[in-house]
Amino acid sequence: MSTLAAISALGSPTFWVSLLTLIGIYASVTMLLNVESGWGGMWDLGIVGLLAIGSYTYTIVTNPPGEFEVSYAPGWPVWAGILAAMLMTGIVAFLVGLPALRARREYFLIITFAFAEVFRQLAINLGDLTHGTVGFNSVARPFESFFQRDALRAVLLVVTWGAALLVYALTRRISRSGYGRALRAMRDNEPAALSLGIRVSRLRLQTFVLVGVAIGGIAPLYMWWLRYANPNVFKAQFTFTAWTALVLGGIASRFGPVLGVAVLLLFTELVELIDVPPELRNVHVAVHPLAIGLLLVLVLRFRPEGLLSERRTFGERARRQTSLDVAMAAVASRLRRLGRGDAVQAEAL
Amino acid sequence: MRRILLPLVAIVVLGGVVLSCGGDDEGPVKLGFLAGLSGDYSEWGPPSQDGAEAAIGVINESGGILGRDAELVVQDNLSTPEGAVTGYNRIREEIDALGGVESDGAVALLGTVAEDEMPTMCPACGTTVLDTEGGNFIWRITASDTTYGIISAQLARDLGFTRVAMLVQQTEGTESPANVFKDVWENKIGGEIIADVRFAPGSDSYQAEVEQAFAGDPEAVYIGAGPQAGIPILREYIARGYDAQILVSPDLQVPDIAEAAAELPTGRILAAQVTDDFESPAYSAFAAAHQEYAGKAPPTGFYETNQFDQYIVLALAMTAAESTDGPAVAAQIYNIVNAPGTKVYTYADGVAALERGEQIDYDGPSGSIELHTTTGNLVSPKVAVQHIVGGSYTAREVIELDASLGR
Structure with a gap:
């Protein structure tokens, strides 16, 4: 006699705590991906590479000495590990961004994808530092001495969603600022943005590094949830999931990434939990990715901009703004900020 | 911002409240099977599951566990560490013990199953991590890499x-x-x-x-x-x-x-x-059960006998402990598989000996399951x-x- 986990899992506290934590982590990453890809037009297919850098940095520096056969295990406290992860991902994003950001669209996409794979290969081959293909099966978590088991998981759920809230607040602030408008202007019409004084190269690099630093802050959350740093964890699947959620939720919308992640991961779980007789299990396993693909096709067929749209986010109802409009708005914002003219003059441009 | 805050608060409250819920001590004894039915390990998935199903069939045919039916709760781990963590958390509240786990999943879950006091069997894990880190709530009943x-x-x-x-x-x-x-x-x-x-x-x-x-x-x-x-x-x-x-x-x-x-x-x-112990009486019993419950003769090389043995060992440990409580079951594992004790080759014989008050030493179709008591690894895996x-x-x-x- 056997059953799949089926509906009973829906009443399982552990299931929900784990799933909601994972949704929080993916939501944070996808919101950050939205900043650079949705608003900045930088199609990043290597987001998992930065996550890997942050995860490994955190794990390595917080490992107690002697636990693993590696050359560097200083045993730093958790807070120092988080700062180190943010610093390291920021530095790596800067170094990757310098050459990669010279390319645009699909070329940038290929370069970032390649960098992510390079990081994974480094994790495999720098065994003296990363423990090679075995990885680390022990990851330092905060509050371990204060809470037991389930309570700790609930606390980490709260921390994860606290971080997601912070990321949301950051992206909301960006979307309403001149910086955000400059990003969208740059995305829609780079020559126009350049002609209006937006320093495109610097803006792109700034954004890439900002996202890198923030991903470094999210990476430890992923490690606390997974408790395992291994090169296999950081395959392209993570990036594809984040991108699928972004497209589903609505590229360049503010809350779309969160909604997209929630819908995608919940849908994935529900498909997984469908009870089927043993003889149909192979079919069920094969149908699983098909069902997710079908969901994506349906959403894009009936809501091409995703569940939430950029127009709705930015209150653009009557007509879609032209790229020049967006660029103008960005410049107007800058002029206001710099005190070089009033808003009326800027609009008159 | 309020639109966001409310769902977040709801999530946190839900997380806190639902954690206070308890498990189910009635109904069937549920044994988790967390393995790669899709992904890199998918070639091993179906034959492994057949071995597991055969064990459940044998257990139920012999009266179940502590008078309750045994039930296999199947979860695909997508052959990834993330899939193993997600899959385990789907069934954790439901199951009394876990089996089927492969190397990646076992390493990812090593700390978690110990924390949860979840008896966990590794029938197909070669990972060298388990050379030193098992033995309390996780045991490996196959050879190490x-x-x-x-x-x-x-x-x-x-x-x-x-x-x-x-x-x-x-x-x-x-x-x-x-x-x-x-x-x-x-x-x-x-x-x-x-x-x-x-x-x-x-x-x-x-x-x-x-x-x-x-x-x-x-x-x-x-x-x-x-x-x-x-x-x-x-x-x-x-x-x-x-x-x-x-x-x-x-x-x-x-x-x-x-x-x-x-x-x-x-x-x-x-x-x-x-390799399996083809000459053992346990193997012929296993082959018959495989034919009956999977509808075909057992293949070789897919850890199907190890998959079978893990659930027999867990069920015998539960019988010896007279409980499905994790720590109680874990405490009985070495008593079930290590000498001294009456040598038994089937679940029914093991239950009968335990009911007579004897200590048992179970050997299954995969061979001797004598375990190191410090690491939970096989003392002498049979390799061909x-x-x-x-x-x-x-x-x-x-x-x-x-x-x-x-x-």
């Missing part, structure tokens, strides 16, 4: 080779035995590694890697790879007409590889693989040399581990 690495080196030595090349895929499951092989070959046996070629999986062709590995005319080549990389490598080997002896890692002992190498002379490809005959792997001889090569 360390054993495979040593046996492969021993085999190469016994065949009289001195110059060996290596061609190894860079994944944990393939590099672990390969690294042991290299260490033992060079430092214990004194052999020479003339090329150590490592490659990332996922390519359509491995021509350059094959060229590098065979360039120095080695007497034998150790190939550590998964089936997806192994097939093009073997095709390349055949197409180029090489004649060096091939030693393969456990991951390459699947029918697809045997078929791909069918045209090679018998014995050209050798593999060390954990396999070679390919007519497109399928066939066991040639059981080999004893040379103690002098141990690490």
